[in-house]
Amino acid sequence: MLNFEINRFDDYNEVIENILDENSSKIILFNGDLGSGKTTLIQLICKKLKIKEKVLSPTFNLINEYQINNDFKVYHFDLYRIKSIQDLIEIDFIDYIYSGNYCFIEWPEICKDLIDINFKEIFIDIISEDKRLIKIN
Numbered sequence: 444m445l446n447f448e449i450n451r452f453d454d455y456n457e458v459i460e461n462i463l464d465e466n467s468s469k470i471i472l473f474n475g476d477l478g479s480g481k482t483t484l485i486q487l488i489c490k491k492l493k494i495k496e497k498v499l500s501p502t503f504n505l506i507n508e509y510q511i512n513n514d515f516k517v518y519h520f521d522l523y524r525i526k527s528i529q530d531l532i533e534i535d536f537i538d539y540i541y542s543g544n545y546c547f548i549e550w551p552e553i554c555k556d557l558i559d560i561n562f563k564e565i566f567i568d569i570i571s572e573d574k575r576l577i578k579i580n
Contacts, residue, residue, distance in 0.1 A: 475567030
């Protein structure tokens with residue numbers, strides 16, 4: 444597990460480089476308490492991927508889709524309100540996972556058993572108001 448201490452905005456650069464390592468999975472699970480910075484980190488990753496659209500948390504939509512280029516997309520999930528695996532099946536969650544595109548998943552606890560391919564897992568701990576510890580597994 445890699446640990447990154449975030450004290451200022453520039454500290455995210457190394458984290459993002461690790462997450463987007465071309466040899467790692469495009470399925471990325473984001474864990475952390477409310478307000479820990481999951482969506483902020485996803486916004487920064489999308490900026491690095493040159494997504495021009497405004498990246499927002501899909502809290503009410505469950506999923507937002509962003510175009511990277513003509514070939515690839517980012518699917519951004521917020522599973523906070525999902526109550527059952529059946530709910531995931533109804534939104535064709537598995538199809539997204541096997542699409543070959545990036546899948547950024549906030550609140551992933553309920554979906555872990557459905558993902559049987561490699562994924563990267565991010566844990567964000569709040570140390571103080573302006574300090575975070577990010578662990579990548």
